[in-house]
Amino acid sequence: MSQVSDDYFLKSTFLLNLVRFIEWPDEPMPKPEPLYFCFFGNDSFGTALxxxxxxxxxxxxxxxxxNIAFFEIKTCHLLFxxxxxxEELNSILEATANYPILTVGDTPDFASAGGLVNLINYQGRIMLEIxxxxxxxxxxxxxxxxxxxARLIEEKRSQ
Structure with a gap:
């Protein structure tokens, strides 16, 4: 496996473990509904999922x-x-802001821009920003x- 594949293999495991520590407002439910993990944009994970x-x-x-479409993002529990x-990050985060969607990314400033969890590679380890x-x-x-x-992040506020 290449280094990118190794990173995304680790990140896929992080995503699974991450949701074990999150409760959605609709839990507990009498009949558990599926958890939808959605991936918006290029398929960086490939077979790592x-x-x-x-x-x-x-x-x-x-x-x-x-490869979900923009109109489908509100149907997700976790949105990577x-x-x-x-370039579309602000509009995506604005569209999901008041919904119980765990937004996750792996780009600089993702969490401070309004994303909920950022998976960052720091000195060869995957670290969390929340x-x-x-x-x-x-x-x-x-x-x-x-x-x-996790490293707790404050949101950058528009002036």
Missing amino acids: DNIREKTVRGRELIIRK IDASKK NIDAAQRTQLRISSRLLSL
């Missing part, structure tokens, strides 16, 4: 949807926004255990 296919989280089946969508303001807007509950492992 095969690692997490057919998994479950708290009794919820995980369904992976790649690829770097190829950097935007607490975004979490409050989405009403997602993040485990204190996860917060203790």
Whole structure:
């Protein structure tokens, strides 16, 4: 595997583990609905997502949807926004701001721009940045255990 594939293999595992520490406002549900992992933009993960296919989280089946259209983003529980969508990032984050969607990226300043979780590569390790303001807007509950492992980011405010 190439280095990029290794990074995205690790990131796919991070995504799976990440949702184990997140509660959506609609939980608990009598009949668990699937968790939709959506990927918007270029397919940087490639086959790395095969690692997490057919998994479950708290009794919820995980369904992976790649190459979704803009109008589909509100149907996702986790929305990974690829770097190829950097020019559209503000409009994407604005469209998801008040919905219980875990927005995830891996580009510089993703969390400070309004994304909820940024997976950054720091000295060969994947590190988490979490935007607490975004979490409050989405009403997602993040485990204190996860917060203790992350670098907490403040959102850049427009003047």
